[in-house]
């Protein structure tokens with residue numbers, strides 16, 4: 001197929017038949033974040049390249065291999081966001097949000113871009129939901145965002161995810177760890193991949209996150225950070241665990257988790273699924289106490305997480321999770337003749353203004369073709385109006401599911417029938433409805 005009518009490798013269209021799933025998931029995410037006091041922030045899809053190179057880390061896979069970087073017509077180096085955190089930090093500093101009441105709690109949803117090898121659960125355009133909290137040093141904050149991630153997943157009906165927790169310390173205790181890692185990997189330097197040989201001097205911890213099977217095998221027996229934590233970091237980690245235990249959230253400590261971005265300090269965590277094959281991390285996050293300062297803001301202990309929406313949907317599909325049904329068409333108004341067509345335009349507006357989905361013919365087709373269409377789009381009710389219906393102000397409303405027909409007045413009759421049907425669906429009879437109304441008075 002010609003290039004101009006195929007999508008780019010590693011991208012996907014969400015078609016109308018599936019978009020309700022995305023809407024449901026995104027709504028639940030933002031709603032749940034709202035319950036924890038987080039508000040949505042929207043940052044640009046592209047930023048100055050340095051926003052990412054300087055802050056995600058020069059030796060990370062993301063910066064070394066995966067960024068979509070280009071020169072714009074003004075000869076600026078621009079990068080499509082590979083993740084949100086750096087852009088959000090840039091934004092909260094630029095707009096002085098962190099000069100107000102702390103902590104600042106933000107959340108986001110949107111597309112990210114990474115030049116990776118496309119495969120199941122790994123796209124070049126993918127979507128993340130995430131949160132960032134600025135100005136919170138207490139272990140309770142770490143626990144709060146982990147609990148928030150867990151609530152999102154639970155509210156979406158996802159089961160059987162495991163929460164893996166680790167601490168990668170602060171710059172002080174990490175220096176000793178780096179030395180130990182360097183010693184360990186130096187002994188097997190020639191076996192490491194080229195990128196990791198370079199990382200050995202610049203940032204040995206990055207080798208632990210390499211995807212090459214040989215590096216992975218060597219990294220398997222490397223010393224772990226958790227054995228090198230200073231007293232402060234150890235105490236913080238114990239605090240996070242205590243808060244999670246108090247909230248009844250199960251976790252396992254996995255000393256191997258380091259995360260793929262350089263800015264993390266102390267707590268790091270992942271939610272992992274057994275249901276979606278190799279790309280099994282649905283959510284990853286942690287603390288990044290140095291990042292705000294590094295980006296030109298004040299020293300401000302901060303933290304966050306991001307979850308991959310595509311991977312999340314894969315888990316939901318694998319677990320047959322329930323999505324609320326897509327919005328269906330409540331009523332289709334078929335028309336015969338010009339006068340009826342004009343009336344249908346008005347009737348549809350009356351229905352829509354009451355919150356019902358109403359559709360009429362806009363393709364100029366025969367009544368037979370219109371009814372076929374009504375059937376195909378799954379309209380719950382249909383009616384045909386022509387000159388007779390206009391003259392008598394009555395039409396026959398047909399329930400498409402069971403074939404039942406009722407004669408009703410145009411406009412208010414159709415609307416009343418729609419309300420009745422809504423109550424039927426909710427299985428609320430008039431008496432019950434009255435009770436509910438009385439109760440709420």
Ligand code: ATP
Pocket residue numbers: 083114116121122123124125126127128259260261279281282283284285306307308309310311
């Ligand atoms: P991985 O180890 O799988 O490459 P990562 O460490 O690069 O993940 P993060 O940068 O922490 O991932 O991004 C957070 C989440 O975003 C991941 O846990 C995953 O769910 C999702 N994600 C990351 N990269 C992709 C991608 N290329 N395609 C789809 N989802 C992705």
Ligand code: MG
Pocket residue numbers: 061260
């Ligand atoms: Mg990655």
